[in-house]
Amino acid sequence: MGEHHGPDKGIKRWLYTTNHKDIGTLYLCFSLAMFFLGGILAMVIRAELMYPGLQVVDPDFFNQMTTCHGLVMVFGAIMPAFVGLANWMIPMMIGAPDMALPRMNNWSFWLLPVAFSILTSSIIMSTLGFGQAPNFGWTFYAPLSTTYAPASTDFFIVSVHLMGISSIMGAINVVVTIFNLRAPGMTLMKMPLFVWTWLITAFLLIAVMPVLAGAVTMMLTDRHFGTSFFDAAGGGDPVLFQHIFWFFGHPEVYIMILPSFGVVSAIIPTFSRKPLFGYASMVYATASIALLSFVVWAHHMFTTGLPLAGALFFMYMTMLISIPTGVKVFNWVATMWRGSMTFEVPMKFALAFVILFTIGGFSGLMLAMTPIDYQYHETYFVVAHFHYVLVSGAAFGIFAGVYYWLPKWTGVMYNEKLANAHFWCSTIFVNLLFFPMHFVGLAGMPRRIPDYSWQFADFNWWISIGGFGFGLSQLLLLAVVIQAGRGKGKKVSDEVWEGAEKWGLEWTVPSPAPYHTFSTPPVIK
Amino acid sequence: MTQEAEGQDVTENVEANNNKLVIRLVVICLGMFGFAYALVPLYEVFCEVTGLNGRxxxxxxxxxxxxxxxxxxxxxxxxxxxxxxxxxxxxxxxxxxxxxxxxxxxxxxxxxxxxxxxxxxxxxxxxxxxxxxxxxxxxxxxxxxxxxxxxxxxxxxxxxxxxxxxxxxxxxxxxxxxxxxxxxxxxxxxxxxxxxxxxxPANDVSDSGETGDTVAQVAW
Structure with a gap:
């Protein structure tokens, strides 16, 4: 037993903290802030697209909005939210006193505000009329991001480097914690699925974030140091950029969904009052998805003209991913089968996740077919697909996790009225927002364009209403989190949810979770 | 890099294990950074073999x-x-x-x-x-x-x-x-x-006769 002292007071607590719970809170608050920043950018996009023609912003500013919305949401909102959940929950789930590398943990968080200040400063400068923010799409294809890119691209490159370093350090910390700090008796196959999915996610991060760093470094040297990696004039090839980018990019989309799988796999058993169906198959399915994610990247590039054998290979590999994913969906449904289900807000979000993520999975299967992809490519169908998996998938998984563990973090039950309102508004508006995009996409409306033909006008009006509604609904989440954070609400018991104690170690510690937990390892039955 | 976590007895054994694992993971990271660059020549070979991109x-x-x-x-x-x-x-x-x-x-x-x-x-x-x-x-x-x-x-x-x-x-x-x-x-x-x-090549005495001609050499 070490000495028990409380945290420092004031700002120093947050700047110097090495406590996994404090750092988890920092990550989650940061990601909430970025979620709203990315949301504001999305509102600009939907305001422009509400009516055909150009009325709110000029096309170049529109491009900056789509680019920064994607970057902020992917790297600023979703990924840090998962790292926040990992910091809070992984040590508590495996009976460890803290993360294995606490000071690195502090550093990996504090790099993020720096990275995003740099990126955000380019948006602010653009708004004030000094130059342009990055405007080449979040996928930053060369030569748009090299030869034809604005000066702020260098801000973007530095910022991506910093977020990459932050993610890699976070991932290393997770792997070391899980491998070395498990309580005695906590074997790998006894770990909660959230820990498993994060372990696999961490390996994906370690494998692909350096590739992203390589890609932006090549961009940097192409822009300023006379290399020609992506410049045909110097013997390079812009298509090479897409290969490198998607070699990172496809595992990246699994980085953004696997931890949500883990969250949902924790929630569904609790509220079905049954153990998770097919635990081992869940672990193997997650690992197979991660392995397959390395051999499917060119399905983003069918229209660049792959050789027939290549197109077939990437098509079949992509379709193969639906098998482990199907195993997961089947297991979640089987867990609920004949369970005594109740529908608290975390369970509601988890159910919405299962249904809406599956819709996104099906549209993904459609996109996987090479000949059909020629029609869907670069249309709103693609936008619909990846928002179903990332908003009603990844983000709903995060919402579910936050509602599930918030009482444990704060010691009080969240405001159930507001939380239910948040759920229903989010679920209705997210479908109004993204479902019609399938139709306009199939009918040929291209993505990333600030204007469209008249026949898409009615759908786009409704999509924009859905967008504004979804955006405003998130203020309810903010209200719930602030209320609970201030300790306003019904006090909760240690196990919080009826019978939760048997589903995980985190429910055996007091509520709110004390500053230090498991200073002596728990006994695992 | 590893520091003693607060309120806990970190045995030297755990710390040594942590360091060993961190080093391995960092090596994987560096390897993958190198792999991004290795994709450049790999891609060229691949294109030549398959005629990809009409190259x-x-x-x-x-x-x-x-x-x-x-x-x-x-x-x-x-x-x-x-x-x-x-x-x-x-x-x-x-x-x-x-x-x-x-x-x-x-x-x-x-x-x-x-x-x-x-x-x-x-x-x-x-x-x-x-x-x-x-x-x-x-x-x-x-x-x-x-x-x-x-x-x-x-x-x-x-x-x-x-x-x-x-x-x-x-x-x-x-x-x-x-x-x-x-x-x-x-x-x-x-x-x-x-x-x-x-x-x-001007001013070079050993260069016989022809002057003024420039020799272009490609830098990449």
């Missing part, structure tokens, strides 16, 4: 190898097949040149040698060095499109306002894919003046 042999642009030149005399012409070959050529943005073929299409039999002229004119007011990058479409025909002479083998240097006629001599090999009836050869010319290091 021809990258260093020579489909040039017939010296050791194969003798075999060109023994080539048989397959008159049973007639292939349309189309030509496209233009200058990339930033290069103020006119670049065009004398004709946009010819018909050839596999094995038959053909000469087509291209014209380049420097419309700008300064001397420019440019390089034309060839591309074949459909891509799987690229490996069977052979050239014995082409302006794309070297960089093109045109003085301000200079005009030049540039021949391309090519043939399609006898085993040219049966499913291709029309094949397009496209050139895109890029300004490489800044990327070419100009070495002035």
């Amino acid at each position: 021809m042999d990258l260093t020579a642009g489909g040039r017939v190898r010296v050791e194969d030149v003798a075999e060109l005399d023994n080539i048989t012409i397959d008159t049973s097949r007639t292939i349309t070959v189309e030509f496209v050529a233009d200058a990339a943005p930033g290069l103020n040149w006119r670049l065009e073929p004398e004709t946009t299409r010819v018909t050839v039999h596999p094995g038959e040698m053909k000469l087509v002229n291209f014209y380049a004119e420097n419309l700008s007011g300064k001397d420019i060095v440019a390089r034309a990058v060839p591309s074949i479409s459909p891509g799987h025909g690229a490996g069977y499109f052979k050239k014995t002479q082409c302006f794309c083998f070297d960089e093109m240097s045109l003085a301000a306002g200079q005009k030049e006629e540039m021949p391309v001599v090519f043939h399609l090999t006898e085993d040219f894919p049966k499913d291709i009836r029309t094949v397009t050869l496209a050139y895109k010319a890029f300004d490489i003046t800044d990327k070419v290091k100009v070495i002035e």
